[in-house]
Amino acid sequence: MNYQVSARKWRPMSFPDVIGQAHVVQTLVHAVEGKRVAHAYLFSGMRGVGKTTVARILAKAMNCHQGPTPTPCAECQSCVEIANGQSFDVMEIDGASNSGVDDVRSLRENIKIGPAKGARRVYIIDEVHMLTTNAFNALLKTLEEPPAHVIFIFATSELHKIPLTILSRCQHFTFRRIPVQTITDHLQHIVAQEAITISPRGLEITAKAADGSLRDALSLLDQIVAFAGQEVADHQIDTVLGNIPHELRREMFHAVVTRDPARALEVVWAVGDQGGDLHRFLGDLVEDVRSLIVLKISPKSLGRIDVSEGLNREAEEAVRTLTIDDLQRVFDILTQAQDHLKHTEFQNYVLEMAVIKVCQLAASESVSHMDMTNCAKDQITTSRTQTSLETPQAITRGQVSRTTKPSVATRPKSQRVTAPGFSRPIGSKAPVIPNDKKTTRMSTLTIDWTELVERVGVEKPNLATYLEAGVPVKVENGIILIAFSENRDMCREVMARDDNQQYVQNVCRSLCGSEVELKFVRLAKSSEPVKTIGELGQEKHKKQAQNLRDRTLDHPSVRMVLDEFGGQIQDVCEDRAQEGESQ
Ligand SMILES: [Zn+2]
Numbered sequence: 001m002n003y004q005v006s007a008r009k010w011r012p013m014s015f016p017d018v019i020g021q022a023h024v025v026q027t028l029v030h031a032v033e034g035k036r037v038a039h040a041y042l043f044s045g046m047r048g049v050g051k052t053t054v055a056r057i058l059a060k061a062m063n064c065h066q067g068p069t070p071t072p073c074a075e076c077q078s079c080v081e082i083a084n085g086q087s088f089d090v091m092e093i094d095g096a097s098n099s100g101v102d103d104v105r106s107l108r109e110n111i112k113i114g115p116a117k118g119a120r121r122v123y124i125i126d127e128v129h130m131l132t133t134n135a136f137n138a139l140l141k142t143l144e145e146p147p148a149h150v151i152f153i154f155a156t157s158e159l160h161k162i163p164l165t166i167l168s169r170c171q172h173f174t175f176r177r178i179p180v181q182t183i184t185d186h187l188q189h190i191v192a193q194e195a196i197t198i199s200p201r202g203l204e205i206t207a208k209a210a211d212g213s214l215r216d217a218l219s220l221l222d223q224i225v226a227f228a229g230q231e232v233a234d235h236q237i238d239t240v241l242g243n244i245p246h247e248l249r250r251e252m253f254h255a256v257v258t259r260d261p262a263r264a265l266e267v268v269w270a271v272g273d274q275g276g277d278l279h280r281f282l283g284d285l286v287e288d289v290r291s292l293i294v295l296k297i298s299p300k301s302l303g304r305i306d307v308s309e310g311l312n313r314e315a316e317e318a319v320r321t322l323t324i325d326d327l328q329r330v331f332d333i334l335t336q337a338q339d340h341l342k343h344t345e346f347q348n349y350v351l352e353m354a355v356i357k358v359c360q361l362a363a364s365e366s367v368s369h370m371d372m373t374n375c376a377k378d379q380i381t382t383s384r385t386q387t388s389l390e391t392p393q394a395i396t397r398g399q400v401s402r403t404t405k406p407s408v409a410t411r412p413k414s415q416r417v418t419a420p421g422f423s424r425p426i427g428s429k430a431p432v433i434p435n436d437k438k439t440t441r442m443s444t445l446t447i448d449w450t451e452l453v454e455r456v457g458v459e460k461p462n463l464a465t466y467l468e469a470g471v472p473v474k475v476e477n478g479i480i481l482i483a484f485s486e487n488r489d490m491c492r493e494v495m496a497r498d499d500n501q502q503y504v505q506n507v508c509r510s511l512c513g514s515e516v517e518l519k520f521v522r523l524a525k526s527s528e529p530v531k532t533i534g535e536l537g538q539e540k541h542k543k544q545a546q547n548l549r550d551r552t553l554d555h556p557s558v559r560m561v562l563d564e565f566g567g568q569i570q571d572v573c574e575d576r577a578q579e580g581e582s583q
Contacts, residue, residue, distance in 0.1 A: 006218040010190055012053055013074055013083065015061070019186050019214055020178035021050050027173070028054070029070040032061045037068070038171040040143055040152040042128075044159040045175025048215030051155040052092070054175075055124045056082060059090045062151065063118025078118050089118040095127040095156075101134035108142050111150050120151050128154040129161035136163050143169040177212030180204065187217060196225060198232040201246070205234075209241045244276040249284055252355070256330070257318050261359035268351050278347045282338050282354070289331045291315070296324050317513065330358050448511075455507050463500055466491040470520065480508070480516060483523045496520045 012018045015025045024043075031037045041058075043051040057072070060082045064072035072079050081087035093107070107123070115121045131139065143152070143166065154170065156162060184200075184207040191198050198206075206224065210217030220241065228236040238245055248267050255264035271281050296319050322330075337354035341347050449472055457464030467482075469491040474481040484492035494500060501518055508516040 006190060006222050007048075007215045010218060012050070012057065014072065015054075015057055015070055018050055018054055018057070020182045021054065021175055024054060024173045024175060028058055028061075032058075032068050032070045035068065037062065037151065039146040039150065040170040041154065042159075042162065042167060042170035042172045043153065043155045043175055044162075044172065045157065046177055046212060047157050048210075048213030048217075049175045049178055050214065051175050052124060052126055055122075055153040055155060056090070058153065059087075059120075059122040059124070059151075062120045062122065063087070063089055063115070068119060081117075087118070088116040089120065090122045090124065092124045092126065095125050095130040095154075098125075099130045099132055099135055101132060101138050104131070104135040104138040104142075108138065111142065111147055114149050120149055122151045122153065124153045124155065126155045127157070129156045129158045133163075136166055140165055140169070178214050179212075180207045183207035183210055183212075183214055183217045186214065187221060190218070190221070194225075194230075196221075196230050196232065198224075198237075199234055202232060202234050202237045205237060205241065205243060205246070209243070242277070242280075244271055244281045244284065245274065248274075248276075248281075249288065252285060253288065253315070253318060255355070256358055257321050259359050261356045264355040264359050265352055268348065268355055272348055278351050279338070279341050282334060282341065282351060286331065286334045286338060288315070289327055289334060292318050292322075293324060293327045293331065295319050296322075296327060320513065326361070329361055333357050333361065452504075452507060452511060455511065456504055460503065463494075463503065466494045466500075467504060470495065473521075473523075478515060478517055479519055481519050481521055483521050485523045489522065492520045492522060 015029055018025050037058075041055075043055065045051055060072040060074075060079050061070055062068050063078045063082065065076035065078055066073050074080075074083070078087065078089070082090050085092065091110075093103075098104075098107075111121065111123065113121070140163075146152070152170075154162075154166075159174075184203050187203045187207060188200075190196075191203070206220050207217055209220055224232055224237055224240045227240050235245070237243070248270055251270075252264060252267045255261070255267060268278075271278060292315055295315065299319075318327075333354055337350050340350045344350055453464050453468050456467055469488045470482040470484045472480050473483045482495070484495075495504070495518075501520070505516055505518055508518065
């Protein structure tokens with residue numbers, strides 16, 4: 001097979017092909033069109049972002065036999081020779097190996113000769129910052145009185161090393177670091193052409209690893225394909241890039257959001273076990289937290305910062321659950337740990353302590369959140385023991401998450417705010433406490449069974465009728481069991497169809513903000529008859545009418561609100577068959 005490295009094979013040949021430098025390209029195109037091309041250009045920017053590529057295209061544009069034209073033909077002798085690096089009129093000079101004053105002197109002799117075939121002689125001096133001071137001085141004289149047929153294009157990745165005297169005589173363009181998304185899109189285009197199979201996530205981590213350099217991205221792609229062949233699996237990319245598996249980062253996030261130091265420790269150990277670089281892992285976490293802070297401050301920036309695809313859900317959850325203060329403290333702890341890592345031989349200990357601190361910080365900052373979660377948990381427990389008698393009305397996000405919170409379990413019961421009966425967790429709807437108060441800062445999201453059925457009914461009324469025939473009986477490990485009595489088998493079968501199940505799961509997720517799985521099961525014959533929403537609603541309505549006011553006034557959360565904020569209860573009204581309080 002005639003193998004050519006991707007960076008060379010896919011090097012842009014015309015201005016429109018240049019990736020991610022539209023601001024430079026547009027200016028140059030206008031200059032060529034308007035015959036206002038300067039005598040000296042300085043292209044600065046990190047490696048692999050297209051500086052010499054654009055320089056060559058400009059050389060072609062000036063020397064094309066049909067030009068000067070911003071759209072060189074790519075077919076004439078001049079275009080072909082420049083593309084192959086064989087043109088006498090385009091000199092590419094490596095500043096690093098031609099850095100002395102003698103080199104510049106011979107260059108000055110050389111430029112006196114007019115162009116051989118094209119219109120201009122183009123000198124592309126790469127890594128021009130490597131020139132010695134004397135060489136720069138010699139060059140300066142040429143730049144002061146350049147021959148009309150000469151164009152200089154200097155390229156550098158270290159702009160600060162260019163003397164101001166040189167800089168001021170050049171038209172300067174800054175080449176930008178190329179965004180991850182742009183690189184990803186370009187890689188996608190290439191793998192499609194090359195019949196390479198690689199997942200979107202794989203392309204994204206490759207693009208990220210390239211750190212803004214398109215050339216690096218293409219080199220990495222070559223390495224990956226050399227290692228894995230045409231069918232690339234994500235873990236093979238992780239191996240080539242030396243990445244810590246993405247899953248572990250997600251796990252760590254989940255541990256922080258759910259305040260689970262034990263799980264966080266396991267993640268640290270797993271990174272160590274897999275031979276991962278702890279320093280890099282910590283760096284990844286710092287980057288993630290920084291992204292979250294930016295997201296929190298400016299939700300519009302989602303497209304601008306590099307939150308990776310797989311992390312999005314965790315990121316959204318964290319943005320919703322943690323305050324900017326929380327996140328900044330997490331950031332501080334992690335960056336301090338980064339510092340400590342450099343000076344210790346016990347890197348794993350430093351990281352362990354850091355993640356424990358982060359989880360505990362989050363926990364101590366959100367006591368009220370846990371209380372809210374907890375009161376709903378009590379409800380679920382109650383309804384679980386009376387499976388066929390009552391419909392659990394509220395399933396909190398905390399409850400469906402896969403991780404339990406040890407700190408909740410150890411809290412004395414007397415401190416818990418427990419809502420009786422069917423009430424929603426406080427703060428889930430119609431907040432009675434101002435939002436800026438600490439107690440409602442971490443609001444608890446709720447899946448309300450009735451609300452779920454209603455929401456499904458908006459788009460799919462028929463489906464809602466079937467769903468309504470079941471009752472949620474159990475929540476475990478993120479799975480909600482919905483039971484149907486035997487005489488409603490047909491409803492259960494309809495619900496269990498893939499598309500229907502998926503639809504309801506999606507509605508669930510949009511209600512509670514986390515992944516939920518539904519299972520539709522048949523109630524055993526011996527079970528008590530199941531009461532559906534309609535039946536329960538009637539019973540409840542009767543009961544509620546009698547004791548709504550008493551219960552509300554006696555409600556611990558109402559008392560808590562009154563104690564804390566004063567005021568008195570004027571009216572108690574029903575909120576969609578739920579109790580509601582207003583001051
Ligand atoms: Zn041409």
